[in-house]
Amino acid sequence: MAEDSELWDIVLDGPFIPTKEVNEGEITRVIPNTRQQYDEAERKKIEKSYKAKKLLVCGIGAEEYNCISACESANEIWDCLRTTHEEGETIHEMSTRFASITNELRSLGEPVHTSKQVRKILRVLPKSWSSKVDAITEVKDLKVLTMDSLIGSLQTHEMNRNQEESKKEVKKDKYLSLKVASRNTSNEE
Incomplete structure (x- = not known):
């Protein structure tokens, strides 16, 4: 623009x-x-x-x-x-794609150090993950953090987010059901 x-x-x-x-x-x-x-x-x-x-x-x-x-x-x-870069991509899908890229670079003689990989992963996460990125950055030493540890932490966070979203959907469905039920009751009266 x-x-x-x-x-x-x-x-x-x-x-x-x-x-x-x-x-x-x-x-x-x-x-x-x-x-x-x-x-x-x-x-x-x-x-x-x-x-x-x-x-x-x-x-x-x-x-x-x-x-x-x-x-x-x-x-x-x-x-x-x-x-x-869609947010719909799972952490597993993203890490698999990222590993493929880093493996190709390694085979071309351009290995990427683990600490640089960790920083790149944290940098490409969507904005909705900023609190998790901040927490990892503050608590973990990024120079020694392994990719397995990072991916495990991100997958745990993803699983918790998905569970929270499911609970919100159930509550929303219950609320809508109650709202419809109460309208039907008032119409009958």
């Missing part, structure tokens, strides 16, 4: 593709223009699509570049990054 407000629209909505209508008897089809058919306004819009993609690519780290390198547009990159 700070670079150009239209770029964010391109990231969210997808790239501009110049098209034309072609009549084939009773059927009208919309097909993409060739590069030679672009007018100046279309070229500017296409340029913005590339600029949006460039900004996203330049704004990510080397680890994430591997995930998005095959993406054709800023919209595809955004969808890939959003999926990768």
Whole structure:
């Protein structure tokens, strides 16, 4: 948005593709223009699509570049990054994906020290986990904390959060049931 407000629209909505209508008897089809058919306004819009993609690519780290390198547009990159960093990913799924990345780096001669791995994991957790991240950072010595210990602690916290969410859902369902029951009772009276 700070670079150009239209770029964010391109990231969210997808790239501009110049098209034309072609009549084939009773059927009208919309097909993409060739590069030679672009007018100046279309070229500017296409340029913005590339600029949006460039900004996203330049704004990510080397680890994430591997995930998005095959993406054709800023919209595809955004969808890939959003999926990768979705809060719906479990700690186990995240740690498995992270281990895969660090194993690849190790095989390429770039081992990542455990303390750096721990800090990276804590840094990528969603904001809703900030209290747990703060607690681990304050209580544990991050230089000696093992990945197994960190992942175990995070999985325990995740399990507790899921149980609390389940309890809230049950209470909400009971409240709604009581509310509906009380409405039916008042209607009958």
